[in-house]
Amino acid sequence: MTQFEIYSVASVSLFGLGLFGLIALPNILRKILSFNVLGVGIFLFLVATAQRDDPTQPDPVPQAMVLTGIVVAVSVTAFALALLQRLHGETGMTMLDDEKAESDQ
């Protein structure tokens, strides 16, 4: 396996792990964490493509996109955590309504 292929498999694994958690885990905090894992998978892939052709001269554009992406992901995470905190403060819930009903069945 080439270095790019190892990075690709790792990034797809992280992406899949995050996607699964986002859908399957009922707790919202875990959904937020899953979303971050998913994003890390995408960042890893971008970094891998940046140095696929010539590892000694990586393309700075995807690398810069990752830096921008990290800041956006942090912003979204902070926003989501604030929403969760408000939800918990108002209703005492840490899960969405329908998923809570399911797990209480």
Next chain:
Amino acid sequence: MGNHSDLRTTENALPRSLLRTLIAAGLTIAIAAMVGISMFQLPEGTAWPTPPARETLQESGVDQAVTAVLLNFRSYDTWLEVVVLLVAMLAVLTIRRQHHFALQQTDIFDDPVIRYFSRLVVPFMVLTSGYLLWLGTRLPGGAFQAGAVLAATLLLLVTAGQAKAGPVRSSRLLLLIVLAGFLAFSAVAIVNLGAGNPMLQYRSGREGLTILAIETAVTISIGLTLALLYFTGLASRNRVDSDSTHSMDHPYDPV
């Protein structure tokens, strides 16, 4: 979580949360497999064209390609990225029903060891932040890395109880610092528009200086904004716990 309660309710047919897990697993594997296969079929050598950013690096005013992309070639991205942070900040303030920016003191780790340790490392953290900022013109580093270190410094200061001397109450000053990065970009844009140039064109020969000035403003903005994203939550959580009915009236009351 869901699975534990499923075990208790095996009387019913297939619990819905187990069904959901299975469907999620199937979909995830299918999507990940498709994405993975497409990665291996990327055409050789043509995924990204020859990096033009490297060829024009000399014109950018800095010697580090990523910094050149972020602060010169694609400075729109960075300008709007600072706006994303600002919007997130406003959204968090709105959700937490806070009217002003506030650095609120907390005593979560009021411990002599941590207080001494933080006093020891904070100067070095500020120094590291400045060094990363300066380094960004030549080597990996720059405004975002420096801003993250600055945010960590602020977090340490407040959580270690070092900000006890008094919470910063001037929300106007904080607002100005939070806006500094956006205003720096805007100033360059306005000057250029006034002179009839493209909006974010740096004056020839002054690119390095302009980039460093903008980066300094962006660093301070990012550092404070990231820290505030944390602190506003801390303050409002403590308030809700102690007195939820008056949370709107006294945003600065120490808890």
